[in-house]
Amino acid sequence: MADAQNVADKKLNCPICLEIFKSPKVLPCFHTFCEKCICKHVSGLKKENIKSDTIACPVCKTPCPAPATYQTTDDWASKLSNNSILVAFVESEKLKNDDTIYCHPCLTEGKELHSVAYCATCTEHLCRDCYNCHTKFRATKDHTITKESMHESHILEISLDIYLCSVHQEKYAYFCSDHTEFCCSKCAIRHHRKCENLSSVEDLAKDLKYVQNAGQAVENLEALNKMFQKLLENRKNHLDSIDQQKTEIKSEINQWTSSLTDLIEKLGQASLAELELICKQEMVETSDKITECKSAIAAIEISQRILNVYEKSEDKTKFMITFNKVSAQLLKLLQKYDALENKSKEMIIAYQHNENFANVIKKLSSLGQVMTTVSRVPILNPVILFQEVFLMLPNVQPATGITFNAKIPSDDKSCNICSGVFLPDDRIVLCDTENKKLKLFDKYFNFVSDLTMQVSPRYICGVDQHTVAVTGGKTLNIFKVTKAFRHLTSIFPGSDCHGVTSYMQNIFVCISEGSIYTYDESYTLIKIIKLIHGFADTALCISPDGKYMHYTYENKIVTMDMEGKEINTSTISDLKESSGIAVDKGGLIYFCGKDSGNVILMTPEGRQLSVLLSSAHWINSPIGICLNNRLTTIVVFEDSSSEVTVFELS
Structure with missing residues (x-):
């Protein structure tokens, strides 16, 4: 029971059964549940005759x-991805409380003999005789x-399945750069036979980039x-200060109430209750952040152990796969740190009594008021820069760019391509403001067809597989794109239309009066959101989970929720006159600076990661950016300019 309690203290309990995770499975939204728990949850929905192609995550409600x-439901749940790192962490925490590991073959005969070795082939611990x-x-x-030591051998045992295909339980044999995923031989034949960039894991393990970055991963x-x-030490100190402030104010309140009548004493008790409530809420919130810090630290430590074990191993393939997995986890932990630091506020509690209470004591409704002020936790000077970590992560670095000319024979003028959007089949639609055209190019950037418009198109977004929304003048036009463009409808909001984006077939468009108009799939206006800051030629995008909007404003990026409440406003020192903006499937934000001649990469919380593109990449005055659906092309x-620059991510 003590073991279970220690693990539970680390928040390693299933959100459904509230017990320690057993066979943890991950939903596409990255929330984890016991296999049996998520199975029972889905079975319950079936019993309620809830029929749908999707289910809502029990935690975040993501479809x-x-x-x-x-x-x-059992078969469905069993095929969900395993949370291998969480399994390793739970088992590691148990080992911290009990260093004894017994021989597996002897345990089947009821004998408890200490293990002295570990067989990775049989995944069993062995006593001396065995x-x-x-x-x-x-x-x-x-x-x-x-x-090796028992802890290390156990880590090897419980982390073996991260090297196996979750579908076929076979070892990874290939890495597909087009889909940025490992696959076994069967998956390669079934799902990746048309992919152009499929490498064996042995060849990938020889890549000097991974070898060189491995040591840096351990250091980071x-x-x-x-x-x-x-950050944990800072939050603990704040927790102590809350208790100290509480004690001091409690003493002050008691001094006042001790000399007053029963009525005043009752008012004092009310003030104490208010103080208790405020302190309790703040202490609970601070304790939660402490717990999140501890959880992240523990996850980092187990990743360190795994990397340290395989760094010494001669099996470079497993080491390479481990490094790749840990590197991807590293950015998530950085984002978690960024989010925690942004959320951390320090409450200062004070008490102000009523100096004239003696004259109006019978009219008082309270003895005083417990007051709070909130200040941002000072930046704690991170020991590593986010930019340094970003530079070692795979699949986010721009390789050598190529250019293609968007000018076509029917153009009367030079082009001015200001925005574009990839279709699901990797074709791209461009907006040419100078020639007032939409232009369609295939995935190899060969011209396919065009459409001349009455008003210059400015911004464009995809709505569904074959539909795009385009702003220009006071009009929002909807087109179906097959081999050519077919006009479906026009919407007239009444003011100039600028940035446009979509989510779940709802369309969001920035209007020059300083609002965002929202239209449903039938193109009916359903909501108007007031912009927090003044209006400019605003570009707009929505986070992949549909929870937040990001829009450009001078050299700032503003993040607000879907109701228009400001979440964060970040000023980018390396950027002047913001223009285009885009967000990838992981939530990272790509932000163009027209006058500064660069493209900035930012975390969802608004922390600058890197100057992704600049004059070193032939970028001079970027006004727009778009990403393909697999995030392999920028x-x-x-x-x-008639020239469009294309970067393949390495």
């Missing part, structure tokens, strides 16, 4: 694919056996650990 009609037999028998003598994990440790549009 996730539901079991097919031919699937049982180890001797294992190394002598013909069937097992060639197995991979280690006599240690540095990130220190960052969370420092396209940048230059002011008053």
Whole structure:
């Protein structure tokens, strides 16, 4: 029970059963549940006759694919991805409280003999006698056996399934750069046979980029650990200060109430209750942040152990895969740190009594008022820069760019391509303001067709697989795109239309009066959101989970919720006159600076990661940017230019 309690203190409990995770499974929204718990949850929806192609995550309500009609809920739940890092962490926490590891074969006979070795082939711990037999028998003598420390061998055991395909339970054999994922031989044949960039894991393991970055990954994990440790210390200090402030104010209140009548004493008790409530709420919120810091630190430490184990191993393929997995986790932990630091506020509590209470005591409704002020936690000077970590992450670096000319024979003038959007099949639609045209190019950037408009198109977004929305003048036009453009409808908001984006087939368009108009899938106006700051030629995008809007304003990016409440406003020192904006499937924000001649990459919380593109990449005056649906290509549009620059991510 003590073991279970220690693990529970780390918040390693399932959100449904509130017990320690058992066979944790991950939904597409990245929330984790016990396999049996999520299975029961979906079975309950079926019993309630809730029929849908999706189910809502029990935590965040994000739509996730539901079991097919031919699937049982058990079969569906079993095929969800395993949360291997969480399994390793839970098991590691248990080991901290009990260093004893027993021989697996002997346990089946009811004997508890201490393990001295670990067989990675059989995934079993072995006592001395079993180890001797294992190394002598013909069937097992060639197995991979280690006599490393018990903690390390157990880490090897519980992390083995991160090297296996979750569908076929076979070892990863290939890495698809087009889809940025590992796959086994069966998946490669079934799902990646048409992919152009498929490499064997052996070839990828020889890539010097991964070898060179491996040591940096270990160092950055240690540095990130220190960052969370420092934030944890800061939050603990704040927790102590709350208790101290509470004690001081409580004493002051008691001094006043001790000399007053029963009525005043009752008023004092009311003030005490108010103080208790405020302190309790603040202490609970601060304690939650402390718990999140501890959880992140523990996750980092287990990643460090895994990397340290495989760094010494001769199996570079597993080391490479481990490094790739940990690197992807590193950015999520950085974003979590950024979010925690942004959310951390310090409450200062004070008490102000009524100096004239003696004259009006019978009219008083309270003895005094518990007051709070909130100040931002000072920046804790991170021991590593976010930019440094960004530069070592795979699949987010622009490789050498290429350009293609968007001018076509029917153009009367030079082009000015200001925005564009990728269709799901990798074709791209461009807005040419100078020639008042929409232009369609195939995935190899060969011209397909065009459409001349009455008003110059300015911004464009995809609505569904074959539909785009385009702003120009006082009009929002909707087109269906097949081999050519077919006009579906026009919407007239009454003012000039600028930035446009969509989510779940709802269309959001910035209007020059300083508002965002929202239209549903039938193109009916359903909501008007007032912009927080004054209006400019605003570009707009929505986070992949549909919770937040980001729009440009001078050299700032403003983030607000879908009701228009400001969440964050970030000023970018490296950027002048913002223009285009885009967001990728991971929530990272790409932000163009026309006058500064660069493209900035930012976290969803508004922290600058890197100057992604600049004059070093032939970028001079970017006014627009778009990403393809798989995030393998970035396209940048230059002011008053026919040339469009394309970057493949490395």
